[in-house]
Amino acid sequence: MELNAILRELTAAPGASGDEQQIRETAKRLLAPYGEVHFDKLGNVVCEVKGSGKYHVLLDAHMDQIGLAVLEITPEGFLRAAPCGGADKRVLAGEEVVVYGKEPLFGVITSTPPHLLSDADKGKVPESLLVDIGLSEEKAKALVTPGDRILLRHHFRELLGSAVSAPALDDRAGLAVLLYALEFLKNANSTTDLTVVFSTREETTEGGAKAAAFAAGAEECIAVDVSFAYTPDAKHEDCGVLGKGPMIGFAPALTREISEQLEEVAMENQIPSQREIMSGSTGTNVDVMTPQAGGMRSGLLSIPLRYMHTGVEVVDTTDVENTGLLLAKYILHKEEAAC
Secondary structure, three states, rough: OOOOHHHHHHOOOOOOOOOOOOHHHHHHHHHHHOOEEEEEOOOOOOEEEEEOOOOEEEEEEOOOOOOEEEEOOOOOOOOEEEEEEOHHHOOOOOOEEEEEEOOEEEEOOOOOHHHHHHOOOOOOOOEEEEEEEOHHHHHHHOOOOOOOOEEEEEOEEOOOOOOEOOOOOOHHHHHHHHHHHHHHHHOOEEEEOOEEEEEOOOOOOHHHHHHHHHHOOOOEEEEEEEEOOOOOOHHHHOOOOOOOOOOOOOOOOOOOOHHHHHHHHHHHHHOOOOEEEEOOOOOOOOOHHHHHHHHOOOEEEEEEOOOOOOOOOOHHHHHHHHHHHHHHHHHHHHHHHHH
């Protein structure tokens, strides 16, 4: 599997939280070689991989991305917008965007020149988000409706070494991990029953994963998401390290035995990994998946990512590969232990 090509394809497909129609078509096509694929009522893409029937594991990564939603069209033709998910308003000024109205429209988020800012306003985050699509109010209203989604314009870039940058690597990198693991398990003739979910709405309500977990009724669930990779302006204790392998979650919200088993499998197979310590919930889909259908044992694997919720998110493809490899080896380890 050529990870750069997969990541390029996955990050190119638009899919704002709650409006994932285009990315789910891409997801369905990429999952089709591994099992029976369907859409559920909340738009999740669900792939059922049949095994021996002895053990059932749910794997999840969310396919939605942060963006903006149009609130109104001003008399001057600008689009007033609000975050849809946790968009970082500090870095949005001057960004290129695509407005998904009656047709995709190029736009830019407005930025006040520093010369026109008062001393009191310098350094402040703008309260209002305005998008300039270059049209009058009348022409803008013919193409754009309040509620339409806005996404940061796609720019997939290969950096030096094995790093890549793009919007929506949170959590399209997680989708790539699950595809990598599925390919590995298929070649290894895995016997585990899998329900693989590319879920909707994580960035806003986590509703997609909650519904999918209830319907699956699996014994165990593992979520794959991204987490914080260290940069010099962050605290070491809050972050993993880019290029040092998957971050194995340890938290009260998770099953400690699974966390420890993931760590053991990583060591046995010489897969680099690092611990991620959380003192409560994880902030990922696994929090809402675990209690469903009478409860599931749960684990979390995270890919280190820099600049989360911006248009220049960065991951190391060796981390993506090693996360997929660890997940596949963990499932095969459980099969061997059950024999």
